[in-house]
Amino acid sequence: MISVENLSKDYLLKKKAPGLSGALKGLVKRKYEEIHAVKDLSFHIDEGEIVGFIGPNGAGKSTTIKMMAGILTPTSGNVFINGEDITKHRKEVVRNIGVVFGQRSQLNWDLRLGESFELLKxxxxxxxxxxxxxxxxxxxxxxIRELLDKPVRQMSLGQRVKGDLVAAMLHSPKVLFLDEPTIGLDVSSKFALRTFIKEINKIKKTTVILTTHDLGDIEELCERLIIINHGVMMEDGNLSQIVDRIAPYKTLVVEYYDDIAPEHVRCEMIEHEGNIAKYKFMKQETTAAEIIADLSKEKNIKDVSIEEAGIDDIIKIAYGA
Amino acid sequence: MKKGFKELCHYMDVTGQCIKMAFMTIIEYPSSIAGWLISNPLQFIMGFAIIKFVVESFGEINGWNYGQLAFLYGISVISHALSMIFFVQGWFMGYYVIYGDFDKYLTRPLGVLYQFFFTNINIFGITDLIPGIIVFIYGCVKCQLAITPLFLVQVIIMLVGATLIRGGIYILIGSTSFHTRSAVDFGQYTQEIMDKTTMYPISMYPESMQFILTYLIPVGWVSFYPVSSLLGVDNSVLNGLAVPFVTLLVGFIVMALAGAYFTSGLKKYESAGN
Amino acid sequence: MKKYFYIIKTQIIKTMTYEFNVYGNIIMQTIIMITSAYFWKALYRNQDNVGGVDADSMLTYIIISSLLSVLLITNVEKRIEQSVIKGTVATDMMRPINVFGGYFAEDIGSIIALFFQNMLPIFIIGSIFIKVPKMADITALPLFIISVVESFLINWLIAALFGMIAFTAINIDALIQVKKHLLRLLSGSIIPVWFFPEKVANVLEVLPFVYIYQLPLSIYIGKGDRADQIRGMEIQFVWLVILAAIFLYAQKRATRKVMVQGG
Incomplete structure (x- = not known):
C-alpha cells in the first residue's frame, strides 16, 4: 500500500543573533544552518493498518507524514502510494489520500459546513x-448531519475537527493521514475521534497514519508504532513487541512487616524505603511467582504487586535515547 | 484530447462552485461590500480627476490628448479590476507560504495555483470594474470611436492578455516568498508602479526604461502598445490590427514563466510547524 | 517612560528582522521614485514653469516626498482592528501602559528602523540617479523640521481615529483603504494640489491632508514666500490641536465603552 524508500529531508535554517546588534548584523550577513530533519527512512505499510508515528517535538515525524502526503518534496528518496510515486504523480495519487492536519482546517470559515463539503464534492x-x-x-x-447547516466560524473545536474528518473522508480515500488530531480536544471529542478512526478502519478498510503525543491514542488505536527521534527510526513494531524489546523487564513491589528487605540473586533491588522494596527482573530470566516464592522463604510478606513497563515508560526511554 | 476536455470540464465545474461560494460569502458580510463599493470607485474617480488636472496644467501628455488618456486609463483600470478578481491572492502568497496554507491545495487532485486563485476568487474586484468601464466609455465617446465587432474583439483580447500579464507579475513577485521564507506584501507598491506605467503612455519615459517595460517586465503591453495601435497615436511605435493579439501572447508567456517559477518554488515549500 | 522605550526598541528589532522586506521595500520605492521623476521630466519637457514651480524644484519635491512617505507609515489602525477582532482589547487596556501610547511607541520604533533602512538608501539613490535634493532656502530648515513633526503627528492621529472606528464597525479594511486613497491623492504626495483647479485647491487647503505632505514639501522647495509658509503652518497647528482634541475625546469614550462591555 505505502512504501517509503530512503526518505530524507534537509532544511536550511536561518540563524538569528539576539538583540539590536544581532538584528543589524542579520541585515548585512545571514548565517544558515543545515538541518537534517529526516534521515534515510524506509518502511512499508500494508492496507488496513493503523500506524502511529511518535517521537518528541522536532523529531521529524510531521516532516515524514507531510512528505508521505505529498505536501513536502523530499530532498532524496521516494514515497509510493499504491505503487505510484507521489512527487511525480501528485494529482492522481492524492485522490487516494485524505488529510487532517491538527489545528489547520480546510473548511471555509465564513460559510456553513455543507458548503465546504459541496466544494469537495x-x-x-x-x-x-x-x-x-x-x-x-x-x-x-x-x-455529522446536524452540523451541516452550521457556519464553521460558530463551531466548537471539537465540531470543527469532526467537520474536517468528514471532509477528508468524503472521497473515500484508501489512506487517511492525521497530524496530531486530538490536540486540544476535550474527552468526549477525543472519544468520538478515536471511535471514528476505528470504525472507518473496520468498515472501509482505510489505512490510517497518525502522529500523536497522546498516550490514549496510541493505546487505543495503534496496532503498529513507528518511533522517530532526530529524524531516524528508533523502533518499528506493535506495542508489546516494542515493550519487550526496549523494556524487557517488570518491577515487583513487595511490602514486608518490617524495614528489613532481603536481596534476591536473579533480580535487582532498585528501591528500598521503609517496609517496601522494589525488585526489577528480566522477563525471560525469571517470573514474579518464582521470586515471591523465594522471598517468602526468607521473610513474611504482607503484600505484593507487579508494575509493567507501560507506554509512557517506552516513550521516556525512546525519547531519552 | 478527450481527456483534456474532461479535465477542462472538471475545472469549469469547480470554478462554478467557487464563484457560488464567493457570492455566498459576500452575502454573509453585507457591510463590507458597502465599504468596498465606496472605497474602490473613489480611488479611480479621483485618479482620473487628477489626470484631467494634469492635462489642464500641462496640455497634452506626450502627444496624447485627454480623450485618448481617458481610453488608456479605462483599459488600465479594467485590466486591473480583472486581475483583482482573479489574481489578487498573489499579493498575499507570502502569508500562505509562512503559515503553511498551501498544505490543503497540495493534497487535492487539482492544480495548486488554480486552487490558490480560484478558491479565493475575489468578487469584490467588481467594484474596481465599474469606474474602469465608466472611464473607458467616456474615452470611447471623447475619441469618437466607431464601435465595430472587430474593435470589440480587439478590446476583449487585449484585456485578457493584460489581465494575464498582471496576474503573472503578481505570481512572480509572490513566489519569491518560497525562497525568502518571509511574508511580504508588495501589493501596494506593485499597484503604484503599475498605475504609473499603464495609466500614462510609456513613450514619455526614457528609452532604457521603455526597453525594460517592453521586454523585461512587459507592462507596456498591458495598455500602452495595444491602445496606441487601436487609437492610432504614437504611430512611430507600433501599428496594426494584430497588436492586441501580441498582448495576449505576451500574457501567455508571462503566465507560463510565472507558473514555472511558482512550481520550482513549491518544491522548496516547507509548510508550517515541525 | 522606560516601558515605552522598551516597546520602541523591540519594534526596531522586529522591523529589521526580515532582511528581504527591507531590500524589497527599497527596490520598490526606488522604482516608484525614479518613475515619478521621469514622469515630471516628461511633463516639463516643453515648459519651464508651471504653477510657479520649475522642473528642478519638482524633482526635489518628488525625492523628499518619497522620503516623507517612509516617515508617514502607520500601523496603529491595523493594530486596533486586530485587537478588536481577536478580542484582546479589554486585556490590552488593562495593561499598566496606555494602549494608544504603546501603539504610538511601536510606530516610532518602526520609523527609527525605517529611517536607516529605507530613508537613507532612498536619499542616496535619489541623489545619484535624479539629483541632490538641496533645500531652496536653508534658513527655512527649522520651519521644515517643525512642519514635518506636526505632519507626522497629524497623520498618526488621523490613522488612530480611523482605527477607533473598529470599536463600532469591526471590519475597517475598506475604510482604511478610503483613508489611504484620500491621503495619497489629496495630500499632494503624488501630484501637488496647486496643479488642481483653483476651486478644488481652495477646498483642499481647508482639509488636513495637504498639511501632511504638501506643506513641508513646499517649505523645502521654497514655494511661496515666508508669510505664506507661516500661514500654512498656523493652519497645520490648528489641525493638530483639533485632531488631538478629537482623539483624546474618542479615546476616553472608547476606553469607557470597552470597560463596560468587556470588549
Whole structure:
C-alpha cells in the first residue's frame, strides 16, 4: 500500500543573533544552518493498518507524514502510494489520500459546513449517491448531519475537527493521514475521534497514519508504532513487541512487616524505603511467582504487586535515547 | 484530447462552485461590500480627476490628448479590476507560504495555483470594474470611436492578455516568498508602479526604461502598445490590427514563466510547524 | 517612560528582522521614485514653469516626498482592528501602559528602523540617479523640521481615529483603504494640489491632508514666500490641536465603552 524508500529531508535554517546588534548584523550577513530533519527512512505499510508515528517535538515525524502526503518534496528518496510515486504523480495519487492536519482546517470559515463539503464534492467529482452514502456512514459515527447547516466560524473545536474528518473522508480515500488530531480536544471529542478512526478502519478498510503525543491514542488505536527521534527510526513494531524489546523487564513491589528487605540473586533491588522494596527482573530470566516464592522463604510478606513497563515508560526511554 | 476536455470540464465545474461560494460569502458580510463599493470607485474617480488636472496644467501628455488618456486609463483600470478578481491572492502568497496554507491545495487532485486563485476568487474586484468601464466609455465617446465587432474583439483580447500579464507579475513577485521564507506584501507598491506605467503612455519615459517595460517586465503591453495601435497615436511605435493579439501572447508567456517559477518554488515549500 | 522605550526598541528589532522586506521595500520605492521623476521630466519637457514651480524644484519635491512617505507609515489602525477582532482589547487596556501610547511607541520604533533602512538608501539613490535634493532656502530648515513633526503627528492621529472606528464597525479594511486613497491623492504626495483647479485647491487647503505632505514639501522647495509658509503652518497647528482634541475625546469614550462591555 505505502512504501517509503530512503526518505530524507534537509532544511536550511536561518540563524538569528539576539538583540539590536544581532538584528543589524542579520541585515548585512545571514548565517544558515543545515538541518537534517529526516534521515534515510524506509518502511512499508500494508492496507488496513493503523500506524502511529511518535517521537518528541522536532523529531521529524510531521516532516515524514507531510512528505508521505505529498505536501513536502523530499530532498532524496521516494514515497509510493499504491505503487505510484507521489512527487511525480501528485494529482492522481492524492485522490487516494485524505488529510487532517491538527489545528489547520480546510473548511471555509465564513460559510456553513455543507458548503465546504459541496466544494469537495466538485473537486473530487463525487457522485451524489456516493456522497449521500458516505454522509450516512459519517452521520452514524459522528452525527455529522446536524452540523451541516452550521457556519464553521460558530463551531466548537471539537465540531470543527469532526467537520474536517468528514471532509477528508468524503472521497473515500484508501489512506487517511492525521497530524496530531486530538490536540486540544476535550474527552468526549477525543472519544468520538478515536471511535471514528476505528470504525472507518473496520468498515472501509482505510489505512490510517497518525502522529500523536497522546498516550490514549496510541493505546487505543495503534496496532503498529513507528518511533522517530532526530529524524531516524528508533523502533518499528506493535506495542508489546516494542515493550519487550526496549523494556524487557517488570518491577515487583513487595511490602514486608518490617524495614528489613532481603536481596534476591536473579533480580535487582532498585528501591528500598521503609517496609517496601522494589525488585526489577528480566522477563525471560525469571517470573514474579518464582521470586515471591523465594522471598517468602526468607521473610513474611504482607503484600505484593507487579508494575509493567507501560507506554509512557517506552516513550521516556525512546525519547531519552 | 478527450481527456483534456474532461479535465477542462472538471475545472469549469469547480470554478462554478467557487464563484457560488464567493457570492455566498459576500452575502454573509453585507457591510463590507458597502465599504468596498465606496472605497474602490473613489480611488479611480479621483485618479482620473487628477489626470484631467494634469492635462489642464500641462496640455497634452506626450502627444496624447485627454480623450485618448481617458481610453488608456479605462483599459488600465479594467485590466486591473480583472486581475483583482482573479489574481489578487498573489499579493498575499507570502502569508500562505509562512503559515503553511498551501498544505490543503497540495493534497487535492487539482492544480495548486488554480486552487490558490480560484478558491479565493475575489468578487469584490467588481467594484474596481465599474469606474474602469465608466472611464473607458467616456474615452470611447471623447475619441469618437466607431464601435465595430472587430474593435470589440480587439478590446476583449487585449484585456485578457493584460489581465494575464498582471496576474503573472503578481505570481512572480509572490513566489519569491518560497525562497525568502518571509511574508511580504508588495501589493501596494506593485499597484503604484503599475498605475504609473499603464495609466500614462510609456513613450514619455526614457528609452532604457521603455526597453525594460517592453521586454523585461512587459507592462507596456498591458495598455500602452495595444491602445496606441487601436487609437492610432504614437504611430512611430507600433501599428496594426494584430497588436492586441501580441498582448495576449505576451500574457501567455508571462503566465507560463510565472507558473514555472511558482512550481520550482513549491518544491522548496516547507509548510508550517515541525 | 522606560516601558515605552522598551516597546520602541523591540519594534526596531522586529522591523529589521526580515532582511528581504527591507531590500524589497527599497527596490520598490526606488522604482516608484525614479518613475515619478521621469514622469515630471516628461511633463516639463516643453515648459519651464508651471504653477510657479520649475522642473528642478519638482524633482526635489518628488525625492523628499518619497522620503516623507517612509516617515508617514502607520500601523496603529491595523493594530486596533486586530485587537478588536481577536478580542484582546479589554486585556490590552488593562495593561499598566496606555494602549494608544504603546501603539504610538511601536510606530516610532518602526520609523527609527525605517529611517536607516529605507530613508537613507532612498536619499542616496535619489541623489545619484535624479539629483541632490538641496533645500531652496536653508534658513527655512527649522520651519521644515517643525512642519514635518506636526505632519507626522497629524497623520498618526488621523490613522488612530480611523482605527477607533473598529470599536463600532469591526471590519475597517475598506475604510482604511478610503483613508489611504484620500491621503495619497489629496495630500499632494503624488501630484501637488496647486496643479488642481483653483476651486478644488481652495477646498483642499481647508482639509488636513495637504498639511501632511504638501506643506513641508513646499517649505523645502521654497514655494511661496515666508508669510505664506507661516500661514500654512498656523493652519497645520490648528489641525493638530483639533485632531488631538478629537482623539483624546474618542479615546476616553472608547476606553469607557470597552470597560463596560468587556470588549
Amino acid at each position: 466538485h473537486i473530487y467529482q463525487i457522485k451524489q449517491k456516493d456522497y449521500e452514502a458516505t454522509l450516512d456512514v459519517m452521520d452514524e459515527i459522528l452525527g
